[in-house]
Amino acid sequence: MKRNMLLAIAAATFAASAMASTPAAPAKGDPVKGKAIVDQVCAACHGADGNSVASANPTLAGQHAKYIESQLKAFKSGERKNPIMMGMATPLTPADMANVAAYFSSQKVKPxxxxxxxxxPLGKKIYTAGNPATKVPACMACHGPAGKGYPDQYPAxxxxxxxxxxxxxxxxxxxTDRKxxxxxxxxxxxxxxxxxxxxxYMSGLR
Known part of the structure; x- marks a missing residue:
């Protein structure tokens, strides 16, 4: 009886220790807080709803949140080199990045x-079948038939x-700028x- 009690105590202690050592899941972004940041920092280039009107600036509406977060972190660290985006991303905290990503990902992309x-014709061939002669893989293998990508893996x-x-x-x-x-x-x-x-071809996907 005493032995069983000791085993139970040990098991409970181990379980508590394991739970304490398990990293907490990353906090989910708040799109409402994200919108406040977007209105002040991002809208001028990417549009208030994430649909950019300038071809030099990417549309972020509907983009996967984790991808947006990862790119903001890359700009902030200098891993991805862009002086303008580094200046925008540097003041952002991890929570800010999650909030901005949550807002943009919740917006509807305009076709x-x-x-x-x-x-x-050539664009469709490369996107859907690649070019076997030069060993170019089909783009849709990672970005999907409609160009929507896959969350946490590949961008839309x-x-x-x-x-x-x-x-x-x-x-x-x-x-150099992107590795x-x-x-x-x-x-x-x-x-x-x-x-x-x-x-x-990609620009016309929806």
Missing amino acids: REAADKSQM VGSQHAAYIAKQLADFKAG NAVMHDVAMRLTDAEVKAVSE
């Missing part, structure tokens, strides 16, 4: 039409500005014509 429809790319997508592919290819081994390898294998075509 976009590809500006140059002549690029659609549908209805994004074509010029912005092309710029990011160029940055991945250069490996990602997988995207660097993919971008290195794309021709300029393929980059233009697939960027236009």
